[in-house]
Amino acid sequence: MAQPSALVHFSGHQHLRNRLVLSILSGKHVRIDKIRSEDKNPGLRDYEISLLRLLEKVTNGTVIEISVTGTTILLKPGIVSGGTLQHDCTLSRGIGYFLEPVIMLAPFAKKPLNITLKGITTEEHDLSADILRTVTLPHLQLFGVSEGLELRIKRRGAAPGGGGEVQFLCPIVKQVKTLNFVEPGKVKRIRGVAHAVRVNPQFSNRMIEASRSILNRYIPDIYLYSDVYKGDESGKSPGYALTLLAETTTSAIYCSEAIAEPGVAPEDIGLKATRALLTEVEKGGCVDQKHQTFILLMMVLGSEDVGRCRMGEPTPKTIQFLRDVREFFATSFKIVSADLSDPDCFQLLYSCYGTGYINANRTLA
Structure with a gap:
């Protein structure tokens, strides 16, 4: 008992x-x-x-x-055992709903994880496979999990039919590094992926052109990539989406995404994603809102030292997560304004003393 x-x-x-x-x-x-x-x-x-x-x-x-x-x-x-696994996700939520918790657990497994998930790769309520690949995994690298870390999008699957498939590979670590990330830096480049499945391939180009009409005013280093999947690789339902990310001089990443809606032109989807990205950049910090809880969890599991990270205001989900962390790990965060001299500064400095979490599950080679 x-x-x-x-x-x-x-x-x-x-x-x-x-x-x-x-x-x-x-x-x-x-x-x-x-x-x-x-x-x-x-x-x-x-x-x-x-x-x-x-x-x-x-x-x-x-x-x-x-x-x-x-x-x-x-x-x-x-x-956490890890190993080679396969799982068919339900079509009521995207693959991101299932993969996010797995990414949090995978570094602390007994064996390196190689998991294939099937379902919907891009969905409005959950992180898409593109954001997990281009933003979430680089965040995991901040904590020393890098060699062999990969997310492959084998097939794309839009709602409601799905048919997508992704493969996630993750190495194991003895312990994650302590994070000290307090300089957001300036945005130096913007990258993006536009994909269209089972619709006119021109839709992805139309999203890119609409997005560029705004982004070209800010910086010259912009590369938006049109990702085309055909046949079986394009899933079972039509759909298209634009995923954008802005990277700063200190490797902070902000991301946004917009997904096809009935009766909405591809240009409007492109503009929606672009405005969402600019909103994230305005909020600032070193981590965007979608990844606050992920970073805070890894900070708690860090070595027995003080970890610090600068972020925007916490979302309601983040606030509840901080309370839950205190229940499970008895760890509290110190949260202060990132710039005490500026009363208009909405960014906060989160710091905590790591628990020194050791991966006792891993098998020694």
């Missing part, structure tokens, strides 16, 4: 992924109840159950108990 002190208790379906990841990394049992208990259709959704099945595959010895109504789950974490 778990000791009462080793059981962490939450209510509601929000922040489910982060809480499951924290449970597995900390080794503490977690109980989550009242999952949509007031809803007409109570309990876990199909994508949440699929995520639980995926975590069972990635780990060894994990026990997940789901109540009859599906409104309560109890997770007793095992060890």
